[in-house]
Amino acid sequence: MSQLQKKFEKNGYVIVPGNKILLNKIRKIIFNNIKKNNKIKTKDDAEKNITTILNNFHKFITLKKLNNLRFDIYKKINAGSIFSEIYYEIAREYLDELVGNELAMQKKINLSIQLPKDKDSLLDLHSDIYAGESPFQVVVWIPLVDVYNTKSMFITSPKFNKKMNSDLLNGDKYTAKKMYAKNIKKFKFLNMKFGEILIFSPLILHGNTINSTRESRFSLNCRFKSLLSPYDVLVKSHRNIPNFYKPLNIKPMTKIGLNYIKKNLNVK
Template identity: 40%
Template sequence: MDFLEKKETDLSAAFIQNGYIIQPCENLSGLERIRNKTVDLATNFLGVPYPTDTGEFLDEIASLVPVKKLNSFRLHILSGLMAESWFREAYFSCARSLVEALVGNELVMQRNIGLSIQIPDDNSSLLPLHSDSWGSECSPFEVVLWIPLVDCYQTKSMFILPPEADAKWRERVQEFAGAGTESLYQAIEPELEWLEVPYGNVLLFTPTVMHGNRINQESTTRWSMNIRFKGLFTPYSDKRLGEYFAPIAVRAASKIGMKFTMPGGFDE
């Protein structure tokens, strides 16, 4: 039996087939608030005036931040965003119905934020080809909500190996054990999809398939955030509830059930 609505069924089918969904942000004012706060933190770090065009400012950040200061710059922004009590709810609101349709409505959310600032021609911010669920740290029940703060395309974005191709190459991974990840990347490159995600859109993908990025060969800087979600009662790996994940949606029946204890005297 399947009692999902048609929209949910269609989304599920597309997600299973492609490994991702790209759709318009569900809360543009929340996304703007996140981008504006990011720019505010950036200008504070750099000691420059707040720009009239925030998108252009982020695109051209390489002219203001040398590579050697990039990590401290990124950490300053991360700590500033995490200090904002509204941030996590605003981030979730950008794709709430999408996450609920594909994952469920009792959810946990990653406690930390992933932030990528990938300036052109820089090799210090790379995330090589990988699948998060191959190790013991990540659960295959997770999804990643990836939100760009600028237009992301081609090498300014990320790549993903579609599930059908991923299943085929996963069976051959051991062939590349001695040659390394780059050798595997070269083999699968013709089947990779580079995802185009303009600002104002969100990307939800499964980290069970191979994905990653390369050197940004475009003329402007990539800014993207990523946070993981999973069902509250789905299996956890090493990244556990209360440590890596925090509950954000727990329904009344679950709260009652988790607190319920049987009375004594019913052993017979």
């Protein structure tokens, strides 16, 4: 096993350097959309200026308008395939090691914007499995600004996960909020610089709280799983191809095998 694989199995996540040129490219796409949408007048597209405007974005927008803006950018980045191709490229070498190179990629990349003190963009403690997600997938989480403390997301470790998860699922003794409050020491907010990417198993409990820093957070997330790993395995949630994922890098033998099954077993 490689160091990366060992680390991932031990911690449930890895923070690794991403390709800075490509990261700057996707950040610029988001920034240009924000500029247009919010009528921010700046001609300075230098990295430093983009960082300052994103970190201070709460000074440029009201909470009321935030969701429309977020949704508008979400639609734009997911309209063609360019954004998604760059996104995959940023994480490709790590996904090769952790998941495989014949993949299913989530069709839509999500954008989160968390302004300071905003109570409406919270994701309480959860495992993605609760929403019918696949246990075979990883999330690639990309912050577009430096993140730390409550500007970031928190995660626990595999060694604490099993017990908390089963307490949450069996019985109604704990709400997610209570579980987090009771076990706060078992969670840590991830400290990351723009330029780094997080790859984590969303089975490991994670979430966020009110951003009580003085900076806004922009982050992207997208899920990947091995193309031939099972779909809809725990519940029927339409987390399959073509509803939720798209295939990447289908190899000839996979095509041949799938075609054979289709022909001979009358599988649709």
